[in-house]
């Protein structure tokens with residue numbers, strides 16, 4: 479498992495994906511608003527957190543799609 483996959487698994491396990499997507503947005507200057515508090519040099523948007531949360535959200539969507547499909551598969 480690479481670093482990104484571990485981060486994504488952490489987001490999904492803790493329900494952090496939506497919070498990160500909401501906080502890490504373009505602040506209007508092309509930098510990340512969600513990262514402003516932690517670094518003197520503000521990261522360019524989208525930051526690594528934002529990117530990883532977007533990947534996590536995509537995986538979450540795929541997982542919920544599978545959950546929706548499974549009852550139909552069991553009943554048939």
Ligand SMILES: [Zn+2]
Nearest residue numbers: 502510513525
């Ligand atoms: Zn950020």
